[in-house]
Every structure is written in structure tokens, then in C-alpha cells.
């Protein structure tokens with residue numbers, strides 16, 4: 001914008017000088033005539049004619065030097081088309097996401113330094129299924145002696161991850177404000193602590209939320225009361241030697257959950273492991289300032305950047 005204003009100003013000044021100086025106008029008019037006099041025009045016409053006829057078959061020998069002009073023209077056209085292509089290519093999804101964050105959440109945008117993180121591929125259903133089975137076996141072998149209710153609770157949580165048809169393990173409905181924070185947690189966990197995270201559930205439909213809240217041991221939140229409906233919450237597990245690990249009875253995983261909680265809190269997320277009633281170690285959420293827990297807001301937050309996801 002500033003460039004345009006400066007450019008306009010320069011042109012305007014030049015125009016004023018031109019208007020106020022008779023000598024300058026005279027000089028320009030003379031130059032103009034000398035360039036476009038009849039002689040020059042005739043020469044140009046002749047050249048154009050020769051250039052055109054040089055491409056005919058019987059002149060390939062005698063007019064080869066003119067044909068080089070055709071090559072130059074073709075080269076220029078090719079170059080121009082590359083330039084046009086480069087400047088008109090569609091805006092990438094990450095650019096949309098970056099634009100969204102720059103406007104809505106400058107804090108995380110600054111933290112990311114303009115570089116949008118890309119989500120890992122969706123976790124294999126078979127691996128999740130195996131992890132659930134392994135965790136339930138571990139749970140029955142080592143029942144929680146001090147808190148029997150917690151064992152049952154954990155089993156229920158595991159069973160709820162079996163609802164494959166309706167569980168969303170993708171990243172596309174998550175709001176970038178949460179998504180980029182969580183991806184940063186993924187990155188730090190891997191680079192600093194050597195834990196690979198996998199996304200178990202991101203967006204959760206209001207229907208599934210209501211079904212879950214039917215059992216008060218797992219969640220008390222009804223539809224539009226959980227951050228999952230706003231694309232602002234997720235549940236994660238770990239990956240070790242190519243296998244998914246969900247169990248809280250696994251000391252390695254439990255250590256991972258503690259670190260996950262610390263890292264998540266450091267980027268402004270709320271960790272479910274700190275909750276008093278029902279601890280949810282894999283859960284984090286972003287308590288977005290100004291959030292209204294309504295259906296409209298949920299739909300807006302989960303869809304407005306849908307094009308901004310890969």
C-alpha cells in the first residue's frame with residue numbers, strides 16, 4: 001500500500017514538472033517524432049514482414065538469422081507463462097491457517113514464528129484396537145488395590161475408544177488455535193522427551209458426547225459442554241516400537257502422560273490429568289477467551305478453517 005502511495009506521488013510530481021516546463025514538453029515532443037517518423041515506421045513494417053516470411057519453408061536457408069527472433073519470442077512467452085503461473089497458483093491450506101492465526105491469535109502465531117506445523121498421518125485403527133486389548137489385560141492383571149473405582153473407570157474409558165465408526169481421529173475439524181498448540185506439544189514431546197504421540201480423538205459430535213455423558217463415571221459434560229465439540233480438545237496416546245500404548249498401568253506411558261501435561265500447560269493448554277473428579281491423562285483443551293458454549297459457536301469454530309486443513 002505504501003509503495004503505491006509513493007509511486008503515485010512520484011508520478012504526480014513528474015506530471016507537474018512536465019506541465020510547468022515548456023522546454024521539457026518541446027524536448028519530449030521532438031524525441032517522440034524522431035522515434036516514430038515515417039522512415040522508422042517503414043523499416044519496422046519491413047522487418048515485421050521479413051520476420052513473418054522467414055518461417056516459410058523455402059527461406060529456412062537464407063533467413064535463418066531472422067528465425068532466431070522466433071525462438072526468442074517463444075522463449076519470452078514461456079518465461080512469461082512461468083511467471084504468471086508462479087504468481088497465480090492457489091493459496092495453500094497452511095497459508096489460510098497462518099492468516100487465520102495471525103488475525104485471531106497473534107500469541108501462538110508469534111510463537112510459531114510464522115511456520116505452520118502439519119499433523120501426522122491418522123493412526124491405524126488396528127493399532128488402537130490392539131492397544132485397547134493390551135491395556136485391558138494389564139488392567140485386570142494389576143487391579144488398583146487402593147482405588148477399585150479407578151480401575152473400572154479406566155476400563156470404561158478404554159471401551160469408549162472402540163466406537164470406531166463415530167470417533168474422529170483426524171485433525172481437520174480442529175480449530176487452528178488448538179491444533180497448532182497441540183502440534184507444538186507433539187513436536188516438543190518427540191524432540192525433547194523422545195515420546196511419539198498419536199491422536200486418539202479430536203472433534204467429537206454432540207451425539208457421541210451425550211451418549212458418553214450417559215455414564216457419569218467417564219464424563220459429566222453433555223453436548224456443547226465439552227471442548228471436544230468446538231475443535232478445542234483432544235485425547236492422545238503414545239507410540240512405542242510401532243505399537244500404540246494407551247494404558248495408565250504402563251509406567252513408561254504414565255511418565256509420558258506427566259510430561260505431556262507439563263508441556264501442554266507450557267503452551268497454554270489445560271490438562272485433564274490435573275482434574276479432581278475424573279482424571280483424564282490423555283486429554284488437553286484450549287479454553288479460548290471469549291468462547292460461548294453454543295451450537296453456533298461450535299459449528300463456526302470447527303468449520304471456518306476447514307479449507308485451512310490438509
Ligand SMILES: [Zn+2]
Nearest residue numbers: 233234235283
Ligand atoms: Zn477428551
